[in-house]
Amino acid sequence: MIVSGWGAAGHVTISNNDFDGATSWSASCNGEHYWVLLLLGAKDYYTFVGNYIHSASGRAPHMGTDQNNAEIIFHGVNNYFKDIGGHAFDIDVGTTVLLEGNYFDAVSTPITTDSLTKSNLYSVVTVDDASGCTASLGYICEWNRLAGSGSFPSSTSSTALSNLAPYKSSLVGHIGVADVPASVLANAGIGKI
DSSP, X not given: OEEOOSSOOEEEEEXXXXXXXXXXXXXXXXSBBSOSEEEOOSEEEEEEESOEEESBOSOTTEEOOTTTTOEEEEEEESOEEEEEEEEEEXXXXXXXXXXXXXXXXXXXXXXXXXXXXXXXXXXXXXXXXHHTTHHHHSSOOOOOEEESOOOOOOEEOHHHHHHHGGGGGGSOOOOOGGGHHHHHHHHSSTTOO
């Protein structure tokens, strides 16, 4: 699991990892790890792409805090979340987040309710959401997909797009969300280069 620490980590890419939350020592006594990623750095830019996050119960990932005036920019794209009994995204203050092309399979709470109001969030759910990226980012974003999962409300913060626009050349391209499970399972984890 990953913890950024309080200082600035800088420009960080977290890609093609297998975050297996199965454990004998779970906080909820359910065999699932609760803290998967804790991203709290003072001024960080994250690309989170192609990861397999499964058998966890929460904070997969958690980002942002009001403890250090954090300024976090996060692009979560083409990740596969599976069998998460609690929540996946838990987003706090001090964050600008773009979530696109992520696949949620049997995830009770893909994103916490507080995430929708505490952050500058652009999460792609509809065709209009996807098209809304074009003016600021120069491309049509990929929608997020749910399969046997809780709700994933649309959040289309214009502030998020404005904050992301200066970094549009650094945003990684996406594949179609329907191809995410197969692609991630083929490429995420040890020995799959």
